[in-house]
Amino acid sequence: MPNRAALLIAVETFFEAAPPVPYAAADAAELLRALPAAGYSADRCVLVAGHRTTKAGVESHLARLAKLIGKPDSLLVLVVGRAFSHKGRGYVACADTLPADLPGTAVPVTDLFAALHQTRCPEVTVLLDLDPLVVTGDLAPGGLDEGELRKLLDDSPACVTLLAAAPGERSHESATLRHGIWRSHLIEAVTGKTRSGVGKDGILTAAGLHAYLADAVPRTLRRAYEAPQEQTPLLFGDAHGGNAVADLAALLGPGGDLLDPARMKRVVFRSETPGKVKELAGFRKSHSLPDRANDWARKYVNRVAQPDIKADLDQTFDAVRETFGYKRKDLDASAERDGLGFLRTPDFEYTVTVEVNPDDPTEVIWRRDLSRLADPGFVRSEGFTSVFGSRFDRLVFEFAAPVDVAEFVDRIEDAPPEGVKVHIASGADAAEVRLAGFAGRVTVSRTAVTIEGRPGAGASLLDQFLAFLRTFRGVGEPKALPGPVH
Structure with a gap:
């Protein structure tokens, strides 16, 4: 079994040297959580973030790295933060780097x-996502020294390095993606x-990863800005x-039932309804309607929709308090985050979001979700x-990891259950399943199974979903879901 280790360093905030x-x-932590499924030993994956990102903290982890990770077959290193060059040498800024003594209080590359x-690891892949640190006196931020990097890597017996951006360029973020x-x-x-x-063997190589990133990043930039x-x-x-x-054979290849409960991340009752930007409470006649679904449009819609989100949340808050008898301290509600409001109770979580319609930026899409049910029988209550x-007009079964839709369809077609018809998109990224006597519409994608029905039929949606499970798994209902009422 592959023996892989990782060191992830995320310097997000600085005492004096730079903005966050x-x-x-958050990105480094999310990657850390994903690594065990990609062939990494969880006990050999180290995250350095928060108060550990001082110069002393980073250097301590580097000095102890061999002890921390043992003797792995490969090592993945991610460093996120800011960097600068001084006299032909590159430096990674730390949380306590001082503007008055940048080289002396940063970590040399x-x-x-x-x-x-x-x-002495035989394979080391280094991922550097380092924004340029603006140095007083420089006409433009330079970031790392490209010549030094090339020499370091040309002389390295094991290392390959991917940079998020060329030295001097910014590594951009997206408020919409929150990454x-x-x-x-x-x-x-x-x-x-x-x-x-x-590759066909399920291995993602450094070169393959770079080819994907070099193609995907510019396309996302054009959409976001x-x-x-x-x-x-x-x-x-x-x-x-x-x-x-990464070894992605288990994630991308065949194996396991599509609807195995182990695949399930959560079950969500959901509705999506259209609306007009000009009908949002914060819209004014003097405002210009968005003409592109870009980052500006999303921020604008988040701002003008905030009163509507709060009104929706207030109405739900009052109804929930009156119906279920919750005390104030039992409820946690917020409508202050960008385009999102949520209400958490001891029994469930309700969220409402608004997004720009990518097909028509003058419209918005309202999404309402109900999830995290402590007692699934709650769905059948008065x-x-x-x-x-x-x-709600749909029930969504979200997968913890992507599934192979084409393989799922192949299994059905090889041994089709009675009364089942399947239509698959040409790109094999989604399939529609129709069952005889089944009123709902079932769509299987790489990320979820969705049951669509008429609004106001939560229990009916649940029954249809359970019928779908029984058809394709031949087993009883998952423990996470309530059974039908007889």
Whole structure:
């Protein structure tokens, strides 16, 4: 079994030297959670974030790295933060880096690579997502020194390095994605949400990962920003481009029932309804309607929709309190986050979001979700019908990891259950399943199974979903779901 280790360093906030790096720590933590499913030993994956990102903290982890990870077959290193160059040497800024003494209070890039080489690991893949640190007196931020990097990697016996952006370029983030853009695609690749760059054996190599990122990042940048932005992912040390970054065979290949409860992340009651931007409470006649579904449009809609989100949440809050008798301290509600309001109770979580319609930026899409049911029997209660009965028209079974839709369809066609018909999209990324005597519409995608029905039929949606499970699994109802009423 592959023996892989990882060191993830995320310097998000700085005491004095620079503004924060948005989403750095959250992205690193999400990648850490994904690594065990990609062939990594969980006890050999180390995250350095928060108060540990001082110069002393980072250097301590580098000095102890060989002890922390043992003797793995491969090592993945991610460093997120800011960097600068001084006299031809690159440095990674730390939380306590001082503007008055930048080189003396930062970690030299040469020290980073020296620590990696001391592990004697046969394969080392380094991912650097480092925004340029603006240095007083420089006409433009320079970031790392490209010449130094090339020499370090040319001389390295094991390392390949991917840069999120060319030295001097920014590594952009997206408020909509709530990720750094390059890191968002990195996480997609490592979690198997794309097959790009993955070999037939299920191995994602450093070169394959870079090819995917170099293609995906510019496309996402164009969608996220109205003004043109430059971000050029780079690869150094291509002699080691075959280093394995992730083993995705288990995630992408065949194996296991599609609807095995182990695959389930959550079950969500959902509704999506259209609306007009100009009908939002915060819209004014002096405002210009969005003409593109870009980052500006999303931020604008989030702002003008905030009163509507709060009104929806207030109405639900009052109805829930009256119907279920919750005390104030039992409920946690907020409508202050961008385009999102939520209400958490001891029994469930209700969320309402508004997004720009990508097909028509003058319209919005309202999404309402009910999830995290403590007692699934709640769905069949009179209280549920009273408060939420007319809101939801679909039930969504979300997978913890992407599934192979084509394989699912092949299994049905090889041994079709009675009364089942399947239509699959040409790209094999979604399939529609029709069952004889089954009123709902069932769609299977890589990320979810969705049952669609008429609004106000929560219990009916649940019954249809359970019937679907029995048809394709031949077993009883999952413990996470309530049985039908007889």
